Amino acid sequence: MSGIVASTGRVSAIILVASALIALDVFWAVDSGALGLTLIGFLAALRVYNAVAQTSLSACRVYVDVKGSVEGKPLTVEYNVCNNSWIPIALVEVSLVYPSYLKLVRGSPGGLTVIPPRECVKYRAELLARVGKHKIGPLKAVLRDLFGFFRGLELTLGDPVEVKVKPREDESLRRVLLEISRSVGLSRARRPGEGSEFYATRDYKPGDEVRRVYWKALAKGRMAVKEFERESTLHTLFLILADKSMLYGPQLSTPLEHIARITVTIARHLASKGDYVGLLVVSNGKTLGGRLERGWKGYRRVADALSNIDYDSIIGSTENPESGISPEQLVGKLLASTPSREKVNVILINTVEGTEKYSRQFKKLQSLKACTLHSFIIIPHLYGIEKLKAFERAVYRIKTYEDTRKAYDKVRELRREGIKAVPVTPWDAAAKIISKLETVRGLA
Amino acid sequence: MRKADSMKGGFKERGRRKLLLASGVLLLALTLVGLVAVLEKGPISIPVTVGAHPFNRGPFGAHSLYSMLSSNYTVTPVYNWSQALAQLANCSKALIIIVSPEIQYTQGDVEAIRGFRDKCKEIALIIGDETGSSNRILEALNSTIRIQGALSPNPHPIVSIETPWGWRGLLALDKASTLTTKGAPTLIGWDLLAGEAYAYYEDMGSFKAVVLGDGSIFLNQVLQSNASEPYKSFLSSTVTHLCGGECTVYLEASKYQGLEPMKALEYMRDPRKAALIDPSSFLATIIANAIHPSTWLPPLLNYINNLVLSLSRDVSLGGILMIFSVLALTLMLMSKIERVPDAFLEDVREVDWYGYGELSGRILAEGARLGKRDFLTLYSIVDGVLKSLTGASLESEDAVKVLESRGVEGAKAREYWRFMNKYYRRALGKTLWPPIVFWGRVCRESIELSESVLRALGVSLMEVKGLEERTV
Numbered sequence: 001m002s003g004i005v006a007s008t009g010r011v012s013a014i015i016l017v018a019s020a021l022i023a024l025d026v027f028w029a030v031d032s033g034a035l036g037l038t039l040i041g042f043l044a045a046l047r048v049y050n051a052v053a054q055t056s057l058s059a060c061r062v063y064v065d066v067k068g069s070v071e072g073k074p075l076t077v078e079y080n081v082c083n084n085s086w087i088p089i090a091l092v093e094v095s096l097v098y099p100s101y102l103k104l105v106r107g108s109p110g111g112l113t114v115i116p117p118r119e120c121v122k123y124r125a126e127l128l129a130r131v132g133k134h135k136i137g138p139l140k141a142v143l144r145d146l147f148g149f150f151r152g153l154e155l156t157l158g159d160p161v162e163v164k165v166k167p168r169e170d171e172s173l174r175r176v177l178l179e180i181s182r183s184v185g186l187s188r189a190r191r192p193g194e195g196s197e198f199y200a201t202r203d204y205k206p207g208d209e210v211r212r213v214y215w216k217a218l219a220k221g222r223m224a225v226k227e228f229e230r231e232s233t234l235h236t237l238f239l240i241l242a243d244k245s246m247l248y249g250p251q252l253s254t255p256l257e258h259i260a261r262i263t264v265t266i267a268r269h270l271a272s273k274g275d276y277v278g279l280l281v282v283s284n285g286k287t288l289g290g291r292l293e294r295g296w297k298g299y300r301r302v303a304d305a306l307s308n309i310d311y312d313s314i315i316g317s318t319e320n321p322e323s324g325i326s327p328e329q330l331v332g333k334l335l336a337s338t339p340s341r342e343k344v345n346v347i348l349i350n351t352v353e354g355t356e357k358y359s360r361q362f363k364k365l366q367s368l369k370a371c372t373l374h375s376f377i378i379i380p381h382l383y384g385i386e387k388l389k390a391f392e393r394a395v396y397r398i399k400t401y402e403d404t405r406k407a408y409d410k411v412r413e414l415r416r417e418g419i420k421a422v423p424v425t426p427w428d429a430a431a432k433i434i435s436k437l438e439t440v441r442g443l444a
Numbered sequence: 445m446r447k448a449d450s451m452k453g454g455f456k457e458r459g460r461r462k463l464l465l466a467s468g469v470l471l472l473a474l475t476l477v478g479l480v481a482v483l484e485k486g487p488i489s490i491p492v493t494v495g496a497h498p499f500n501r502g503p504f505g506a507h508s509l510y511s512m513l514s515s516n517y518t519v520t521p522v523y524n525w526s527q528a529l530a531q532l533a534n535c536s537k538a539l540i541i542i543v544s545p546e547i548q549y550t551q552g553d554v555e556a557i558r559g560f561r562d563k564c565k566e567i568a569l570i571i572g573d574e575t576g577s578s579n580r581i582l583e584a585l586n587s588t589i590r591i592q593g594a595l596s597p598n599p600h601p602i603v604s605i606e607t608p609w610g611w612r613g614l615l616a617l618d619k620a621s622t623l624t625t626k627g628a629p630t631l632i633g634w635d636l637l638a639g640e641a642y643a644y645y646e647d648m649g650s651f652k653a654v655v656l657g658d659g660s661i662f663l664n665q666v667l668q669s670n671a672s673e674p675y676k677s678f679l680s681s682t683v684t685h686l687c688g689g690e691c692t693v694y695l696e697a698s699k700y701q702g703l704e705p706m707k708a709l710e711y712m713r714d715p716r717k718a719a720l721i722d723p724s725s726f727l728a729t730i731i732a733n734a735i736h737p738s739t740w741l742p743p744l745l746n747y748i749n750n751l752v753l754s755l756s757r758d759v760s761l762g763g764i765l766m767i768f769s770v771l772a773l774t775l776m777l778m779s780k781i782e783r784v785p786d787a788f789l790e791d792v793r794e795v796d797w798y799g800y801g802e803l804s805g806r807i808l809a810e811g812a813r814l815g816k817r818d819f820l821t822l823y824s825i826v827d828g829v830l831k832s833l834t835g836a837s838l839e840s841e842d843a844v845k846v847l848e849s850r851g852v853e854g855a856k857a858r859e860y861w862r863f864m865n866k867y868y869r870r871a872l873g874k875t876l877w878p879p880i881v882f883w884g885r886v887c888r889e890s891i892e893l894s895e896s897v898l899r900a901l902g903v904s905l906m907e908v909k910g911l912e913e914r915t916v
Contacts (some may be wrong), residue, residue, distance in 0.1 A: 008784065016770070023773065093788065160702065249796075251796060331773075387804070388808065391891065
């Protein structure tokens, strides 16, 4: 029983006072011995109660509930701690364990409570949901008493809960994508061919089918035929080489989260057009997702893969690229997830640091014939600028201008080394990617 | 694995310590309870045997007799005749030996000895008594022999013994008493000089008795002396005759006074009285009393109490003692208490891996300090935008025309151009005018001016989508 409850420094002070009272009584016949003994007796009784309450606390039943799975929305964590004994448990200090990269938006990370006998108490906190897989909980608990004389052993209440948060689709981004790609229907190649959408008219050539003759033009004396826009199907694989540099930035505005939003929004856009879409995430030598699927199935797989990104794995990754995935392994993973007959557009969005780190992998991917690599390098210094006011934004720009310029210089350097990468800012990345895809579609 | 092993070892060690502590505390508590209980019960009273007690090893004891008989027979020292009778079962032959009893027999004792006669097929009696205390026994057993009780005027009579079982010899008695009889027992011992009767033998069938007017011949001082042979021989032949092959010997042990230890201690001072005391029982009694809490605990507590009282009268000494006792008491109480710092549970420290988070936070909180370097950066930004969009450098006066062509008011464009270049040259050290420059203020003003100019060129320092694409 003694091991589960320990005393604090206050007990020493009280024992000193009690000893003094007893000694006064013994040596100077002051009537204080009874008070001294009462104090010691009180301490002993309190200690026994704490030990009993600690045992009851360790036997409490805990029910955990986590709600919310969309990025940017509250992630509600609820712990119900039920005291099954007849002993009131007072006081219990609790503290929620959650990843340090998550932000508590409502509630307190900890607090003090009393658990009445045969009753339950509820602890609720709201975290800001970030895309990826997170481990939340358990609830740390320590028993104290009202006077702060004793402190129980630290206990964990409940088990950690794994939460998967899907990226939020950016509506403004979707509108931009629609503007760029011109339609919401099936993909068109901006070239005449087989299809259902009218493309243009041209002069009749012998051999043209009669049903294609453009009668309105014929009525005006011109022999012309209608041409239809060729429908095409794109095979797009998003590749995310996640490392620590992807996590730099304010919450919800890190490159990783931004890339996740761009990826899921573009994936939805492509899925609505019936294209093949997939996502391969490489983090700390491990891969996630990868298989190309057509339409909505592909979109769902992309969203699932993004919600499975493990932050802890990224944080724990080493700076040495050789300890991660080798270029050959990456190519192997990539080829395994792509169809052999179709050329796949690999969209690789990365930071400057990530691109430097994985330069060998980049070059290897560029040399592949089975796919076309489209690399986009985002400039991380600009993330979070939207949180500042106008004048402050100008000051921030001036202060970070040198670093931003250096980042662009590095991109140029990488390009000179043979890595065909396009620098993008947070606000033009999606537009540039979809433009590139639409260009490819047009050429197909 | 090693860590787990060491942890396991630590737990075992802690468990062992706890076990030791618990058992130690329990033992201490039980000892205290035991001490108090023993104290409550009072001092033990182991009497020091005096006189012809079978366990008295002193000169006047009868331990030699007991030892002698024990080698051949079953000998039971009788402390209570009633209890001895109650424990008696299947008695065929019993021999009762009474040597110089010092306490009178009660009616209960007499009834019990009579009960022996009723329960046993045969009963024999040897009495060596000069006091006459045994007469009640003889009377109860219907013997005709009586001990006069008055000591003979002859202090050390030489008695001739002639027994029917064939033992003959002379025995020197000590202060003896003569015997009388109203019947016809066999005289087996008489004074050689005066002819007085000192020993009779009476055979009544199932009851036989040998009575001597002196118990001294059964004492250690005789049986352990160099001239003990005739006495032992007489004793041996008498017991053999009375017992036959086998019998149980009951040796009187109830009629001798026990001495309290303190009294015994007084006896020890007198050599004559000391001879009465059994030294081994005296030693055992002294030791038992010495270690008994009733002997030492109350005086010890009393001594401590007096000491504390006397010390407390001295204020300075009392104060020092009080401090020491407080410290000792506190240390003693605290030594067994496990202490931990009273720290709150550490909450999760949220982190932002925000490369420029600190700068951003500082700007948000108090605004960043601006200096000459920042002005040069701003100049470089505007220059870069102008060059990329119009081909004109900000250093060149052409920039004014370009700005005018892009919609900036002429006077404003010129003023901006002058302002920027004045401080640009000052920052580079090309001019010393103005001599005193507050770069922070200059920077703020130049940012405001530049923003309006840059907006005319379609870019902005202050918008989210700024000018990076144009400048870097």
